Amino acid sequence: MSTRYGSRPTMKDVAATAGVGLKTVSRVVNGEAGVTPDMAARVQAAIAELGFRRNDSARLLRKGRTASVGLLLEDIADPFSGQLSRAVEEVARMHGSLLFTGSSGEDARHEQELALAFCARRVDGLVVVPAGGDHRYLLPELAAGIAAVFVDRPAQLIDADAALTDNVGGAREGVAHLIRHGHRRIAFLGDLPQIHTAAERLRGYREAMAEAGLPVDEAWIAMAPTDPASVAASVDRVTGGAAPVTAVLSGNNRITLGVLRRLPALSPRPALVGFDDLELADLLTPGLTVVAQDPAALGRAAADLLFRRLAGDDAPPRRIVLPARLIPRGSGEAGPDGR
Amino acid sequence: MSTRYGSRPTMKDVAATAGVGLKTVSRVVNGEAGVTPDMAARVQAAIAELGFRRNDSARLLRKGRTASVGLLLEDIADPFSGQLSRAVEEVARMHGSLLFTGSSGEDARHEQELALAFCARRVDGLVVVPAGGDHRYLLPELAAGIAAVFVDRPAQLIDADAALTDNVGGAREGVAHLIRHGHRRIAFLGDLPQIHTAAERLRGYREAMAEAGLPVDEAWIAMAPTDPASVAASVDRVTGGAAPVTAVLSGNNRITLGVLRRLPALSPRPALVGFDDLELADLLTPGLTVVAQDPAALGRAAADLLFRRLAGDDAPPRRIVLPARLIPRGSGEAGPDGR
DNA sequence: CTGAAAGCGCTTACAG
DNA sequence: CTGAAAGCGCTTACAG
Numbered sequence: 001m002s003t004r005y006g007s008r009p010t011m012k013d014v015a016a017t018a019g020v021g022l023k024t025v026s027r028v029v030n031g032e033a034g035v036t037p038d039m040a041a042r043v044q045a046a047i048a049e050l051g052f053r054r055n056d057s058a059r060l061l062r063k064g065r066t067a068s069v070g071l072l073l074e075d076i077a078d079p080f081s082g083q084l085s086r087a088v089e090e091v092a093r094m095h096g097s098l099l100f101t102g103s104s105g106e107d108a109r110h111e112q113e114l115a116l117a118f119c120a121r122r123v124d125g126l127v128v129v130p131a132g133g134d135h136r137y138l139l140p141e142l143a144a145g146i147a148a149v150f151v152d153r154p155a156q157l158i159d160a161d162a163a164l165t166d167n168v169g170g171a172r173e174g175v176a177h178l179i180r181h182g183h184r185r186i187a188f189l190g191d192l193p194q195i196h197t198a199a200e201r202l203r204g205y206r207e208a209m210a211e212a213g214l215p216v217d218e219a220w221i222a223m224a225p226t227d228p229a230s231v232a233a234s235v236d237r238v239t240g241g242a243a244p245v246t247a248v249l250s251g252n253n254r255i256t257l258g259v260l261r262r263l264p265a266l267s268p269r270p271a272l273v274g275f276d277d278l279e280l281a282d283l284l285t286p287g288l289t290v291v292a293q294d295p296a297a298l299g300r301a302a303a304d305l306l307f308r309r310l311a312g313d314d315a316p317p318r319r320i321v322l323p324a325r326l327i328p329r330g331s332g333e334a335g336p337d338g339r
Numbered sequence: 340m341s342t343r344y345g346s347r348p349t350m351k352d353v354a355a356t357a358g359v360g361l362k363t364v365s366r367v368v369n370g371e372a373g374v375t376p377d378m379a380a381r382v383q384a385a386i387a388e389l390g391f392r393r394n395d396s397a398r399l400l401r402k403g404r405t406a407s408v409g410l411l412l413e414d415i416a417d418p419f420s421g422q423l424s425r426a427v428e429e430v431a432r433m434h435g436s437l438l439f440t441g442s443s444g445e446d447a448r449h450e451q452e453l454a455l456a457f458c459a460r461r462v463d464g465l466v467v468v469p470a471g472g473d474h475r476y477l478l479p480e481l482a483a484g485i486a487a488v489f490v491d492r493p494a495q496l497i498d499a500d501a502a503l504t505d506n507v508g509g510a511r512e513g514v515a516h517l518i519r520h521g522h523r524r525i526a527f528l529g530d531l532p533q534i535h536t537a538a539e540r541l542r543g544y545r546e547a548m549a550e551a552g553l554p555v556d557e558a559w560i561a562m563a564p565t566d567p568a569s570v571a572a573s574v575d576r577v578t579g580g581a582a583p584v585t586a587v588l589s590g591n592n593r594i595t596l597g598v599l600r601r602l603p604a605l606s607p608r609p610a611l612v613g614f615d616d617l618e619l620a621d622l623l624t625p626g627l628t629v630v631a632q633d634p635a636a637l638g639r640a641a642a643d644l645l646f647r648r649l650a651g652d653d654a655p656p657r658r659i660v661l662p663a664r665l666i667p668r669g670s671g672e673a674g675p676d677g678r
Numbered sequence: 679c680t681g682a683a684a685g686c687g688c689t690t691a692c693a694g
Numbered sequence: 695c696t697g698a699a700a701g702c703g704c705t706t707a708c709a710g
């Protein structure tokens with residue numbers, strides 16, 4: 001039988017069964033022209049009889065490309081990553097590539113291990129949401145021809161393609177929105193400052209305050225881990241003390257969740273604008289006002305650029321910046337008196 | 340230089356540079372014993388000079404395994420899939436495997452294309468959230484030694500490993516909960532009936548009603564697509580008409596979203612229990628009562644079983660069933676009078 | 679139209 | 695301890 005457990009028929013087996021040469025089998029399997037109908041039929045019969053399926057790994061080794069792309073995320077379980085992944089996957093599929101995925105867990109060493117493991121498999125390219133602060137480890141791989149596009153955050157210490165959201169502009173718009181609704185004392189709760197997006201959004205916050213001529217009390221700024229307990233502590237700090245804020249810009253979706261869970265304990269309730277949209281944001285009471293990114297558009301832009309590189313585009317590294325969009329839903333339209 | 344664009348040094352190059360045999364390079368690269376320190380140093384120097392990185396694709400072709408697993412999801416952008424993926428990824432990492440991922444989009448042909456593409460790459464195993472209704476196409480692959488574990492839904496027409504949630508029990512519990520709170524006319528809004536989980540949850544609904552001696556009006560049951568418009572129409576149908584329901588069990592997270600968006604238009608507002616938990620469920624007003632699955636536990640169970648198979652476990656196909664858990668938060672505790 | 683030989687980059691099996 | 699030869703399953707380049 002052709003079904004010996006753990007072993008598979010090869011083209012050689014098919015050739016022997018059909019009584020033809022190896023190259024003829026290859027021609028039939030790959031649909032190349034120049035095989036007589038009779039020969040082709042004999043090969044097809046042998047393929048069916050043996051249950052042959054071409055080994056694409058062997059094929060691609062010989063061809064010198066792998067028709068695969070490595071996608072390195074912070075955490076595939078995060079909705080942001082999920083939407084981005086799906087978009088990358090669609091583009092990869094259109095180009096006949098499969099996708100390796102992995103989560104760095106915001107750990108630089110882990111990112112490097114995964115990225116180099118993908119490179120060792122000789123992926124054609126990488127799409128990377130970087131966690132680390134030094135990407136020089138990729139230089140030999142890039143020099144050897146592996147394309148890489150960074151997404152959501154730029155690469156550090158190397159010059160590379162990137163698809164980013166306008167984080168500064170988005171944060172500015174969120175803060176300006178709160179100022180327009182009468183707020184003067186506004187907090188920014190961000191992720192750790194070494195995270196590029198967190199630093200950029202803080203910058204947008206400062207710019208918007210400065211533009212409106214408003215002073216910033218450094219006690220209104222908390223750059224901290226995003227676990228619920230840490231966020232709750234930050235919320236308590238900025239809404240307590242001598243100059244309590246009347247409004248909060250939260251720096252990403254996880255921080256927004258922490259703030260939302262802490263809000264019921266507060267009176268008065270500060271106005272809130274969250275960076276990143278959330279699935280149920282419109283169903284909360286009040287609805288959650290957000291500065292929304294478009295993770296799918298980010299993924300598409302990054303993947304499109306990657307495949308353009310793989311097709312031979314060798315222009316200097318490009319930086320694609322997508323806009324963030326303010327979506328008012330209620331929580332960001334309350335005035336400083338709490339209504 | 341070693342950085343000619345698009346070409347990489349091989350072990351042969353390293354051997355030539357170091358002035359040693361190919362096998363000695365292989366020994367050093369793989370940390371095998373029996374190389375003199377002097378030889379090892381010369382090889383290391385050549386590796387560093389050339390920027391050599393072993394080609395794992397070539398290595399694995401020779402070794403007869405690929406140290407990779409294919410994960411086939413319905414949609415990686417769905418939070419359920421994301422959590423499941425992360426769990427599978429962690430288990431794969433512990434076993435030194437990389438992960439190919441792909442989304443079938445609930446399309447049987449697409450599922451088959453992706454699964455067979457993974458098999459053509461000779462993945463060691465597959466974890467599959469099946470979309471199709473006939474998995475016999477995988478029989479030759481299974482016979483050839485590719486392991487497969489189905490997750491969330493069982494395989495159809497073949498006998499295979501599976502890790503499932505107790506959908507019947509979960510739905511029964513959700514309906515029994517509503518009955519305990521005084522409801523007699525209860526709707527079930529499910530996904531298309533050919534989807535295994537949808538059919539199972541409907542069965543649980545019927546069992547719970549029968550157990551309580553309550554008649555079921557077939558007009559209370561809607562098995563339909565999960566887009567918002569379709570769900571809104573179903574909601575209107577079961578809450579209107581001659582015998583309007585006072586409570587709803589929604590069959591999955593997407594349907595729950597549709598119901599939640601339609602509820603504000605209804606008076607009185609029916610009680611609601613949703614199958615699948617949602618990120619912000621506790622922050623809604625009222626809180627959303629759910630029958631929660633544990634997608635990470637499903638992924639872990641499936642991946643653990645897969646790697647046990649890859650380690651040689653050839654016991655008959657196993658079916659792992661994980662419990663669903665009722666989490667009361669308010670929406671499912673309102674009585675039939677709407678309070 | 680057909681196929682034998684060489685090679686993709688490694689590891690295995692085997693001599694020295 | 696060291697390495698030349700054969701082979702993993704294909705494709706490429708080249709004769710017939």
